[in-house]
Amino acid sequence: QQPVQSPQAVILREGEDAVINCSSSKALYSVHWYRQKHGEAPIFLMILLKGGEQKGHDKISASFNEKKQQSSLYLTASQLSYSGTYFCGTSWDAGNMLTFGGGTRLMVKP
Amino acid sequence: DSGVTQTPKHLITATGQRVTLRCSPRSGDLSVYWYQQSLDQGLQFLIQYYNGEERAKGNILERFSAQQFPDLHSELNLSSLELGDSALYFCASSVGAAGGPLTDTQYFGPGTRLTVL
Numbered sequence: 001q002q003p004v005q006s007p008q009a010v011i012l013r014e015g016e017d018a019v020i021n022c023s024s025s026k027a028l029y030s031v032h033w034y035r036q037k038h039g040e041a042p043i044f045l046m047i048l049l050k051g052g053e054q055k056g057h058d059k060i061s062a063s064f065n066e067k068k069q070q071s072s073l074y075l076t077a078s079q080l081s082y083s084g085t086y087f088c089g090t091s092w093d094a095g096n097m098l099t100f101g102g103g104t105r106l107m108v109k110p
Numbered sequence: 111d112s113g114v115t116q117t118p119k120h121l122i123t124a125t126g127q128r129v130t131l132r133c134s135p136r137s138g139d140l141s142v143y144w145y146q147q148s149l150d151q152g153l154q155f156l157i158q159y160y161n162g163e164e165r166a167k168g169n170i171l172e173r174f175s176a177q178q179f180p181d182l183h184s185e186l187n188l189s190s191l192e193l194g195d196s197a198l199y200f201c202a203s204s205v206g207a208a209g210g211p212l213t214d215t216q217y218f219g220p221g222t223r224l225t226v227l
Contacts, residue, residue, distance in 0.1 A: 002152070032216070041112060041200060041218040042153070087153060089216075097166040098216065100153040 001025055003090045005101035012078050012108050020073040020104045022088030031064055031071040032089040032098060035082075042087060045073075078108045113137065114203050114219035122225045128189040131222045135182055135203030141165070142184040143202040143216060144176055153200065159184055160206050191226045198223050 003024045010018055022031060030049050034042035046057070048064040048071055059076045071090075075082055085105050089098035113136035123129055135142050144156040155168035159178035170176075173191075178184040188195060202216040 034218075039198070039221075039223075041114075041220050043112075044215055044217060047215060089153075097155060097158060097168065099155065102152045 002099055003088055003101040005086075005088060005104050007104060008102070009105040010107070012106065014080060014108055014110055015077050018075045018078060018106060020075075020086050020088075020106070022071045022073070022090065022101055024069045024090050024092070026069065026092045028064070028066065028069055028071070028090055029093060030091045031062075032091075033062055033071075033073050034087045034089065035084045036087060036103075037084045045086075075106070078106075080108050080110065082106060083108045112217040112219065114201060114217055116199075116201050116219040116222050118222060119220065120223050120225075122227065123191060124227055125191055125193060127191050127226075128187065129191065129224065131186040131188070131199055131201075131224075133184045133186070133201030133203075133219060135184070135201075136217055138205065139203035139217075140182065140206035141204045141214070142178055142182070143204070144170075144184070144186050145200040145202065145218075147198040147200060147221075148194075149197070156186070188224070193226050196224055196226045 006021045033045040036042040050066045062073045064071045085103040087100050087103045089100045115134045117132045140161045143158045145153045156170040157176050158166040162178050176186045198221045200221045202218045204214045204216045
């Protein structure tokens with residue numbers, strides 16, 4: 001079952017913040033976040049494991065809420081380079097297989 | 111550059127034909143994954159190989175098959191092509207069992223864009 005991402009699209013001005021959510025109907029083991037520019041390969045951002053941990057680097061961070069079966073990606077002080085489609089990939093067991101959400105299109109304008 | 115290579119970059123063919131997409135994983139990675147991404151859609155997992163053995167299967171059509179060779183490169187074969195098979199096909203690789211499945215990061219190649227006319 002595919003995780004559900006929200007919002008589907010968001011437009012920001014440079015310097016504004018955004019939150020992208022990834023919700024699952026099943027208990028999550030791990031959540032993987034990727035960013036993809038149009039026509040290019042998805043680029044790995046971070047992995048979160050069950051346990052409610054939060055991770056981050058630079059101005060991009062994420063949290064994992066095991067109880068809510070949800071992960072959120074936080075983009076602060078957005079830059080033009082943050083534009084792209086963000087995908088969450090979830091695993092529900094110990095296997096490697098990821099199921100990706102439908103993506104969230106983020107556009108950052110000057 | 112993720113270190114994963116895919117050839118060809120573009121492929122244009124006709125309905126009913128058969129094509130082969132090739133992927134070389136990052137040095138040291140034992141797992142290879144294939145994904146299909148149709149226009150403006152998400153990533154659909156097709157199949158995973160680990161060290162030459164099939165490990166997981168997703169929504170892969172019977173007309174599609176894959177294999178991983180002893181040198182760890184992988185090929186995805188698509189046959190009896192239909193218009194709806196037009197898509198970006200990505201290969202990803204990961205270390206495999208060594209890192210543990212939950213933390214196994216998948217690194218994506220640049221993709222092969224397949225157009226079926």
